[in-house]
Amino acid sequence: MKITQLLPCRPYLLRAFYEWLLDNQLTPHLLVDITVDRVMVPIEFARNGQIVLNVAPHAVANLALDNDEVRFHASFGGIPRQVIVPIPALLAIYASENGAGMMFEPESASEQQALSVISSSDRSADTQAEAYEEDEQQLTPPRASQPLLRLVK
Numbered sequence: 501m502k503i504t505q506l507l508p509c510r511p512y513l514l515r516a517f518y519e520w521l522l523d524n525q526l527t528p529h530l531l532v533d534i535t536v537d538r539v540m541v542p543i544e545f546a547r548n549g550q551i552v553l554n555v556a557p558h559a560v561a562n563l564a565l566d567n568d569e570v571r572f573h574a575s576f577g578g579i580p581r582q583v584i585v586p587i588p589a590l591l592a593i594y595a596s597e598n599g600a601g602m603m604f605e606p607e608s609a610s611e612q613q614a615l616s617v618i619s620s621s622d623r624s625a626d627t628q629a630e631a632y633e634e635d636e637q638q639l640t641p642p643r644a645s646q647p648l649l650r651l652v653k
Contacts, residue, residue: 510587510604511567517593517602518555518565526595527556530570533606536589538569542576550591553583 521528530553532539534546541551553574555563560572560583570585594601 507567508587510590511565513602513604514570514587514590514593515565521593521595521601522557524595524600526597526600527554528601529554529594529596530585530590531592531594532585533589533591536586538584538586539589540582540584542579542581542583545576553585554596 518528532541532551532553533549534541534543534551535549541553545551554560555570555572557563560574563572564570567587569587570590571583573580573582575581590604591606592601592603594603
């Protein structure tokens with residue numbers, strides 16, 4: 501059985517939404533869970549275990565949206581600080597103006613490991629046929645007993 505390791509999609513979604521928000525002249529903010537290991541943020545600005553960070557280009561310097569972490573320099577209360585947010589600590593990226601963006605599901609310890617895919621060539625023909633039948637059943641909508649449209653005069 502051949503297993504391929506997939507990279508987590510969260511950093512890719514983060515970068516895509518960040519670019520999309522900027523293209524729409526919106527101000528991107530990150531919602532961060534400060535209880536996750538290796539989070540380095542100004543704790544005094546956190547509430548209920550979370551902190552909101554403005555990551556607009558005018559608010560941060562040296563922004564890096566890497567696959568492992570988000571890293572930048574910013575000023576908090578006039579004090580320059582380095583901020584490091586591991587990707588599992590990201591809860592959301594959104595626009596401060598209208599809330600447009602994306603919430604991320606909290607990652608459990610098992611989900612933090614790389615995702616795996618089993619190659620279809622490694623599955624038996626019977627297993628593939630069963631999977632195909634299940635997919636077909638899920639894609640076929642149930643038939644209604646009576647028409648839903650009515651003629652109105």
